[in-house]
Amino acid sequence: MTLAERKRPRVSFNDARIEMAHGAGGKASRRLVEGLIAPAFANSILDSLSDAATFSVGGTRVATSADGYVVHPLRFPGGSIGELAINGTVNDLAVSGARATALMATFVLEAGLAAEILRGEVAAMAAAAQRAGVAIVGGDTKVVEHGLCDGMYVTTFGIGELDPRFDLDPRAVRPGDRVLLSGPIGSHGITILLARGELDLEADVRSDTRSVWPLIDALGDACGPGVRWMRDPTRGGVATALNELARDAQVAIALDEDAVPLGECVRGACEILGLDPLHIANEGQFLAIVAAEDAPAALAALRGVPGGEAAADIGEIRAEPARVVFGVTPYGGTRAIDMLVGDPLPRIC
Amino acid sequence: MKYVDEYRDPALIANVAREIARAVDPGRHYRIMEVCGGHTHSIYRHGLLDVLPPNVELVHGPGCPVCVLPTGRVDDGLSIAEREGTILTCFGDVLRVPGTRGTPLEYKARGADIRMVYSPLDALRLAQEHPEKQVCFFAIGFETTAPSTALTILRARALGVTNFSVFSNHVTIVPAMRAILDSPGMLLDGFVGPGHVATISGCRPYEFVAREYGKPLVVAGFEPLDILQAILMLVRQLGAGEARVENEYARFVSWEGNRAAQAALETVFAPRPTFEWRGLGFIPESALELRPEFAMWDAERRFAVPGVRVTDPSAAQCGEVLTGALKPAQCRLFGKVCNPEQPVGALMVSSEGACAAHYRYAERAAEADPGRALESEPVRA
Numbered sequence: 001m002t003l004a005e006r007k008r009p010r011v012s013f014n015d016a017r018i019e020m021a022h023g024a025g026g027k028a029s030r031r032l033v034e035g036l037i038a039p040a041f042a043n044s045i046l047d048s049l050s051d052a053a054t055f056s057v058g059g060t061r062v063a064t065s066a067d068g069y070v071v072h073p074l075r076f077p078g079g080s081i082g083e084l085a086i087n088g089t090v091n092d093l094a095v096s097g098a099r100a101t102a103l104m105a106t107f108v109l110e111a112g113l114a115a116e117i118l119r120g121e122v123a124a125m126a127a128a129a130q131r132a133g134v135a136i137v138g139g140d141t142k143v144v145e146h147g148l149c150d151g152m153y154v155t156t157f158g159i160g161e162l163d164p165r166f167d168l169d170p171r172a173v174r175p176g177d178r179v180l181l182s183g184p185i186g187s188h189g190i191t192i193l194l195a196r197g198e199l200d201l202e203a204d205v206r207s208d209t210r211s212v213w214p215l216i217d218a219l220g221d222a223c224g225p226g227v228r229w230m231r232d233p234t235r236g237g238v239a240t241a242l243n244e245l246a247r248d249a250q251v252a253i254a255l256d257e258d259a260v261p262l263g264e265c266v267r268g269a270c271e272i273l274g275l276d277p278l279h280i281a282n283e284g285q286f287l288a289i290v291a292a293e294d295a296p297a298a299l300a301a302l303r304g305v306p307g308g309e310a311a312a313d314i315g316e317i318r319a320e321p322a323r324v325v326f327g328v329t330p331y332g333g334t335r336a337i338d339m340l341v342g343d344p345l346p347r348i349c
Numbered sequence: 350m351k352y353v354d355e356y357r358d359p360a361l362i363a364n365v366a367r368e369i370a371r372a373v374d375p376g377r378h379y380r381i382m383e384v385c386g387g388h389t390h391s392i393y394r395h396g397l398l399d400v401l402p403p404n405v406e407l408v409h410g411p412g413c414p415v416c417v418l419p420t421g422r423v424d425d426g427l428s429i430a431e432r433e434g435t436i437l438t439c440f441g442d443v444l445r446v447p448g449t450r451g452t453p454l455e456y457k458a459r460g461a462d463i464r465m466v467y468s469p470l471d472a473l474r475l476a477q478e479h480p481e482k483q484v485c486f487f488a489i490g491f492e493t494t495a496p497s498t499a500l501t502i503l504r505a506r507a508l509g510v511t512n513f514s515v516f517s518n519h520v521t522i523v524p525a526m527r528a529i530l531d532s533p534g535m536l537l538d539g540f541v542g543p544g545h546v547a548t549i550s551g552c553r554p555y556e557f558v559a560r561e562y563g564k565p566l567v568v569a570g571f572e573p574l575d576i577l578q579a580i581l582m583l584v585r586q587l588g589a590g591e592a593r594v595e596n597e598y599a600r601f602v603s604w605e606g607n608r609a610a611q612a613a614l615e616t617v618f619a620p621r622p623t624f625e626w627r628g629l630g631f632i633p634e635s636a637l638e639l640r641p642e643f644a645m646w647d648a649e650r651r652f653a654v655p656g657v658r659v660t661d662p663s664a665a666q667c668g669e670v671l672t673g674a675l676k677p678a679q680c681r682l683f684g685k686v687c688n689p690e691q692p693v694g695a696l697m698v699s700s701e702g703a704c705a706a707h708y709r710y711a712e713r714a715a716e717a718d719p720g721r722a723l724e725s726e727p728v729r730a
Contacts, residue, residue: 017455021454200468330359331363331399332399333398334396335394335395336709
């Protein structure tokens with residue numbers, strides 16, 4: 001699949017400098033990747049620009065993914081940078097239809113970092129990898145001068161075999177398909193925001209970081225061929241992930257905003273801070289586009305997995321107007337739902 | 350969620366929408382200005398334009414402090430950030446307002462120490478933590494946020510914190526409303542009054558709208574039910590040929606307002622002789638400066654800011670949009686050259702700005718259903 005075949009508009013990158021918004025997962029990130037980085041490397045595997053690259057090795061279809069983690073603070077309610085680094089890459093593979101087989105990890109450490117902190121994060125990574133059923137098989141360490149990397153950064157690379165139950169392709173998405181969401185949104189982004197302690201705001205909210213593979217596994221058993229597309233809505237949130245799909249698949253997406261699962265604390269924090277929960281990052285949820293006739297079985301399968309009880313059908317794919325995501329309010333009005341613009345939150349993953 | 354869900358009840362909202370449809374005169378066109386940017390945001394966020402009869406038109410007013418901030422003041426503030434040993438603090442919205450040589454975010458990317466705070470008290474705390482630095486708070490906002498700035502300055506004085514200062518861009522809403530009411534060809538029939546400002550000022554300062562200009566005004570809250578109820582009250586007044594100030598937001602707003610906050614404002618601030626508003630030009634006594642006895646905490650006195658004047662970009666039609674003469678989409682820059690990611694005019698900067706709200710919530714929904722004319726009626730200027 002080439003860029004031309006997908007009719008993706010050509011993106012140019014004219015910004016003079018890199019700013020925080022270029023890392024926030026929204027429009028600016030898209031410009032950076034598609035306008036500056038991807039064109040230099042253009043090839044048929046990269047050009048699909050999905051969360052994982054898929055190709056054949058010796059006749060076996062595999063998916064690979066790499067992700068860097070720079071979250072601040074390193075530890076927060078519900079998780080830490082080490083857990084994110086495992087679950088994030090496992091999830092990028094999972095939503096590409098592959099169960100992670102092996103991971104590699106690179107550490108960039110700052111001189112002066114307490115060994116106890118590093119020991120804690122390595123233990124957190126080992127535990128998360130065990131929970132996800134994946135081995136950490138290699139990696140690298142580097143140390144930089146004090147003050148250069150906020151304690152530690154972690155990069156993980158993962159590989160997995162593509163699961164034959166799935167045949168995912170945004171071009172297979174068609175009008176009438178349903179939009180499913182695995183559970184309540186926004187808790188990771190809000191947790192990080194509050195954990196930084198810059199707001200005089202406290203709430204009982206925890207990051208949702210986890211491997212989503214058990215849910216995707218259940219989906220594969222229930223209706224694998226009916227699943228068209230999946231994505232974990234991390235930076236930029238549900239709104240950004242769905243806008244990317246609308247653009248890639250040339251469809252419209254109508255969201256029933258009342259159906260989007262949302263915890264009371266996250267909702268309250270968003271109301272107070274003026275944030276849209278649809279733009280807030282998640283680390284343990286995924287979106288799936290499923291054929292309408294398979295949606296009830298898919299939802300039942302998700303709800304049958306521990307941690308999937310709140311899965312919901314949040315909207316449908318429509319033909320027109322192409323490339324637009326819009327919300328239908330409970331009052332019969334509509335509003336367009338755009339990608340994230342700018343950077344509403346500090347470094348979150 | 351308590352105090353929110355009650356005001357978003359679909360059945361109640363459908364009721365009020367039906368009442369509005371019943372109360373309007375089908376042969377009459379109603380132009381109602383919601384003064385406050387918070388109302389504009391809520392109207393788009395909840396798709397309220399879709400539930401109003403087609404002959405009730407909402408005009409988005411000047412009550413978005415980021416939007417009316419002139420480029421020269423942004424440049425002045427950024428000149429403080431460029432000083433050695435200085436931390437400039439501001440609310441999140443200010444970070445994306447373009448100055449002549451870039452936004453505060455771009456200055457930050459180039460190395461300036463600019464930090465976002467949610468309260469001026471956070472800026473004061475930063476000053477206490479960094480006695481070796483000068484910490485300046487880039488203050489914006491109407492009477493809603495000005496009291497928190499005033500209280501912070503009073504606290505800085507009480508604590509003897511001298512490395513803290515405020516670059517005041519606080520403005521007051523009444524002179525701006527007068528400027529709009531006095532503008533030639535003014536077509537407005539009534540106002541949804543600014544609810545948050547009125548929690549401080551009370552309803553009394555708006556009596557002139559009814560008394561001197563013969564237009565009704567209803568102070569309203571920010572939830573969908575509040576806004577629709579206020580529109581219903583306005584339509585009923587207009588039908589009865591009345592012009593009164595009414596209070597829909599009685600759960601927070603009294604006639605006299607918050608006396609303690611008013612006293613803090615009075616203690617710390619005095620009206621400036623004149624102040625520039627983006628799109629509206631210079632308006633006498635429309636902004637607040639620190640009184641001379643607080644000179645130590647006044648960034649303009651402490652840092653001798655240059656007092657930059659920058660003419661609004663001539664192609665941008667922010668002024669016409671602010672006064673209701675043009676709809677956002679009728680500006681020649683709207684959407685293509687000027688969009689929320691790369692704003693030219695300030696109305697595109699804040700999510701409360703009429704243009705950003707329109708771009709984000711309405712434009713693409715209108716594409717979604719071309720048969721429904723969202724704000725498509727031509728405006729007679």
